[in-house]
Amino acid sequence: MCCFPKRSEEDKCSGRLSSCPQRLLSVFESIGSARIGSGKLCESHLKQADSDERITGNKSYVSPRKRQHSCSENEAEHTAKVAPRNTPNWEELLKKFNALEKENQELKENNSHLNSQIKGKPTFSELVHRFHKALTVHYSKGSHHLYNPKEMEAFCEKHAPGLFQQVYSSILNESKETPTAKRKELQRVRTVAIMHSMSFYRNQKICPMQKANGLNLKMCGASYNSLMSGMVLGYSCHPKTLRNYERALAEANKKEVKKRIVEATASPSHNKPNKHCLAHVHGLVGCPRKMPAVSTPSDLTKLHRRVLVTMKNGAVKQCRGGADIQSVLEYFDSTLREFFVSSYLGTLSAEHRRVDMSNVKQSCENLRVYSDEARHDLELLSTTWLLDEFQQSLKSVADYRAALSHLLNEAPELKDYLRQFLVVLSGDFPTWKYNKKIIAEWDPVTQPTSSVPSLIIWQGPFHVSLNAQESTVLLFRPVFEKLYKKLFGRNKVLPKKPKPHRVNTLITAAFGGWTIVRDAVLHQFGPTCKDSEYALLLHLFDEVLPLVFYFYCTIFRGGDFNEWLAATFRMALTFITFKRRNYDKATLGQLSDILHHAVENQPLVDNIKLYLNAFTEKKVEVFHSVLRRNVPLWAEPAEIQIMAHAKSGRRFDYDFVQWFLPQYTRGRGIHNMAQHVHSAAEFLIDLFCEVWSTLGQTNKIPKGRRKNQPYYFPALDSTLDQRCLPLGYAFLGQEPDPELACDQPLCEVQSDQPVIRLNCGHTFHRGCLMIQATNTETQLHNVRRSEMSCLLWTLV
Numbered sequence: 099m100c101c102f103p104k105r106s107e108e109d110k111c112s113g114r115l116s117s118c119p120q121r122l123l124s125v126f127e128s129i130g131s132a133r134i135g136s137g138k139l140c141e142s143h144l145k146q147a148d149s150d151e152r153i154t155g156n157k158s159y160v161s162p163r164k165r166q167h168s169c170s171e172n173e174a175e176h177t178a179k180v181a182p183r184n185t186p187n188w189e190e191l192l193k194k195f196n197a198l199e200k201e202n203q204e205l206k207e208n209n210s211h212l213n214s215q216i217k218g219k220p221t222f223s224e225l226v227h228r229f230h231k232a233l234t235v236h237y238s239k240g241s242h243h244l245y246n247p248k249e250m251e252a253f254c255e256k257h258a259p260g261l262f263q264q265v266y267s268s269i270l271n272e273s274k275e276t277p278t279a280k281r282k283e284l285q286r287v288r289t290v291a292i293m294h295s296m297s298f299y300r301n302q303k304i305c306p307m308q309k310a311n312g313l314n315l316k317m318c319g320a321s322y323n324s325l326m327s328g329m330v331l332g333y334s335c336h337p338k339t340l341r342n343y344e345r346a347l348a349e350a351n352k353k354e355v356k357k358r359i360v361e362a363t364a365s366p367s368h369n370k371p372n373k374h375c376l377a378h379v380h381g382l383v384g385c386p387r388k389m390p391a392v393s394t395p396s397d398l399t400k401l402h403r404r405v406l407v408t409m410k411n412g413a414v415k416q417c418r419g420g421a422d423i424q425s426v427l428e429y430f431d432s433t434l435r436e437f438f439v440s441s442y443l444g445t446l447s448a449e450h451r452r453v454d455m456s457n458v459k460q461s462c463e464n465l466r467v468y469s470d471e472a473r474h475d476l477e478l479l480s481t482t483w484l485l486d487e488f489q490q491s492l493k494s495v496a497d498y499r500a501a502l503s504h505l506l507n508e509a510p511e512l513k514d515y516l517r518q519f520l521v522v523l524s525g526d527f528p529t530w531k532y533n534k535k536i537i538a539e540w541d542p543v544t545q546p547t548s549s550v551p552s553l554i555i556w557q558g559p560f561h562v563s564l565n566a567q568e569s570t571v572l573l574f575r576p577v578f579e580k581l582y583k584k585l586f587g588r589n590k591v592l593p594k595k596p597k598p599h600r601v602n603t604l605i606t607a608a609f610g611g612w613t614i615v616r617d618a619v620l621h622q623f624g625p626t627c628k629d630s631e632y633a634l635l636l637h638l639f640d641e642v643l644p645l646v647f648y649f650y651c652t653i654f655r656g657g658d659f660n661e662w663l664a665a666t667f668r669m670a671l672t673f674i675t676f677k678r679r680n681y682d683k684a685t686l687g688q689l690s691d692i693l694h695h696a697v698e699n700q701p702l703v704d705n706i707k708l709y710l711n712a713f714t715e716k717k718v719e720v721f722h723s724v725l726r727r728n729v730p731l732w733a734e735p736a737e738i739q740i741m742a743h744a745k746s747g748r749r750f751d752y753d754f755v756q757w758f759l760p761q762y763t764r765g766r767g768i769h770n771m772a773q774h775v776h777s778a779a780e781f782l783i784d785l786f787c788e789v790w791s792t793l794g795q796t797n798k799i800p801k802g803r804r805k806n807q808p809y810y811f812p813a814l815d816s817t818l819d820q821r822c823l824p825l826g827y828a829f830l831g832q833e834p835d836p837e838l839a840c841d842q843p844l845c846e847v848q849s850d851q852p853v854i855r856l857n858c859g860h861t862f863h864r865g866c867l868m869i870q871a872t873n874t875e876t877q878l879h880n881v882r883r884s885e886m887s888c889l890l891w892t893l894v
Contacts, residue, residue: 113141348743466656611778
């Protein structure tokens with residue numbers, strides 16, 4: 099219905115209804131007809147609205163033309179407020195237009211210059227193509243690997259300028275915080291990996307990084323599927339490619355070993371091989387470049403000591419390489435005085451008695467004595483090369499002879515080397531024992547061209563230290579059991595055969611605790627206390643523990659030959675008192691060999707003095723541990739052999755190991771033993787208080803069928819035999835008497851003269867200690883030389 103106000107019923111609507119204009123709707127609202135038809139207006143009434151007097155006469159009506167060019171009062175006032183006061187003239191507008199035109203022209207010129215630069219600059223894909231092409235040529239020539247970020251950046255700037263920086267800046271996130279120098283260096287190394295990966299994705303023929311990483315994953319036990327996925331992800335090659343690469347490294351290792359031996363033979367002052375043999379035999383030859391070779395003497399019969407041995411049937415035979423008791427006793431005569439005067443800890447410097455247990459490893463390194471700064475390099479596994487690894491039982495002389503023959507056949511150059519120069523062969527006790535027998539069975543008449551006499555058999559100091567520590571913990575088990583409970587809890591039980599790391603922890607904690615309470619204990623008990631239990635503990639903490647603690651880590655690795663020889667003498671006496679099977683004889687044999695070579699082979703001894711810490715078998719143990727960790731249980735001997743050679747040949751990938759693999763950190767951490775050491779000190783204070791309260795209550799138990807004399811110690815509440823007591827208790831009938839102040843049988847001193855305690859457990863007046871012999875020479879009267887001689891003859 100139309101909203102137009104009708105005059106009569108004859109005024110009808112016609113045409114289409116549409117929305118009523120706003121100017122008419124306000125008039126219809128004042129009249130009162132706006133609500134009719136919901137504001138719709140027909141065509142006929144729309145045409146006659148502007149001519150109707152009722153509409154045009156209304157105050158709200160506005161003609162169409164007037165509305166287009168006018169506004170309401172409010173609108174006019176608002177327009178007056180926001181309009182600018184001064185309207186610019188045409189001259190000002192023209193100036194602005196000219197300035198904008200000039201600026202637009204400059205922008206066009208800059209844009210054209212940038213477009214020309216963009217057209218001449220290569221794209222990212224073009225840079226990658228140039229880099230890949232140059233890298234392919236570089237590696238095809240056999241050049242060195244570009245793993246160093248500086249070398250890779252220089253290579254990219256030469257062949258693909260800006261590519262390295264683009265990749266590096268894209269992975270370096272500087273939006274949140276400024277990256278540290280370590281983070282930046284890591285991102286640069288990752289950029290090198292990304293560059294190699296991009297080249298690998300374009301062509302898989304040149305992929306040294308993927309080969310090295312894939313071989314490393316394979317040696318660490320990665321499965322076939324893991325290696326196959328590396329081809330897609332870009333971190334490994336095909337397993338068949340890795341197998342070929344592994345064999346190539348094994349062959350390269352064999353060629354390099356032969357090359358080194360030939361160089362050493364041609365230039366004897368260049369290299370000094372040092373061969374080791376161990377079970378599942380690893381033949382390692384050490385080639386430190388700074389060590390001079392020692393020529394073989396013209397008379398091979400003097401190379402090894404010849405000793406006459408009486409057999410059980412009464413026959414006398416000559417033993418080549420045996421231990422001469424007479425020379426050992428002569429050396430004992432010259433060194434026993436120092437041994438008896440003071441304990442081993444008393445002979446050491448004050449720095450050895452103030453070890454920083456918050457960093458044990460660093461403290462021991464600081465106590466070493468080096469003759470040059472590069473001495474540590476001699477102990478690295480990188481100075482050795484693998485001759486061969488093969489399956490061989492090592493239980494007899496025949497097995498060791500077969501193993502030695504195999505190694506010489508595998509590397510004939512070593513056999514030629516042995517004809518001209520000496521080689522030191524170091525190993526554990528079986529290696530020392532059976533190779534000694536091979537030397538003893540050598541006949542210069544029937545075997546004049548044999549390489550056997552050029553082998554200098556050497557007792558491995560690493561195994562000496564390990565066995566000494568283990569024997570100490572097992573013999574003094576009641577002491578270490580109580581200490582173990584103090585350190586780790588009352589419910590903890592020390593295993594019957596503890597692992598080396600537990601043994602080392604107990605030795606370190608006990609020795610560190612003793613350095614804290616030592617002065618107070620010695621002052622409390624005084625020099626005249628000869629109680630057997632106190633003598634046992636004093637012998638353990640002041641003689642045995644310092645010796646086994648410092649023997650390898652500080653004394654041997656320190657490189658001081660005289661200090662090591664004195665420690666070896668004390669270690670021999672310790673093994674004698676322990677009655678440690680095998681090592682009591684082997685250590686005396688080592689001393690006998692050194693004394694013989696000092697006379698007959700002075701160049702060899704001079705070489706050992708200069709490079710003492712290089713003559714160790716620990717390198718073989720480390721290589722064996724690394725290989726065993728990377729070899730699966732189901733591997734065949736042939737596979738193990740290839741993996742061993744490849745492992746030794748990984749030094750050809752040294753750059754990859756240096757930049758992309760985490761460095762070997764086992765044993766390099768800070769060994770903070772301060773808490774254990776202070777707990778051990780508390781334990782020792784309580785223990786010596788118990789000993790003080792039970793002085794004189796140690797009982798000597800009837801021996802019966804036992805090999806060693808047992809004693810009952812009340813403070814420990816345990817029974818231990820004479821092996822745990824000082825050397826003075828090793829000879830029956832010569833034990834120190836707790837009731838006497840002087841153990842000299844001819845002592846007639848009545849006054850209170852100063853009493854001296856000897857390391858063997860005896861005490862003497864100062865005047866009774868030294869007596870005049872018939873030849874006017876002074877000698878110690880603490881242990882009879884005849885009884886020591888009988889003991890050594892029995893051992894050897």
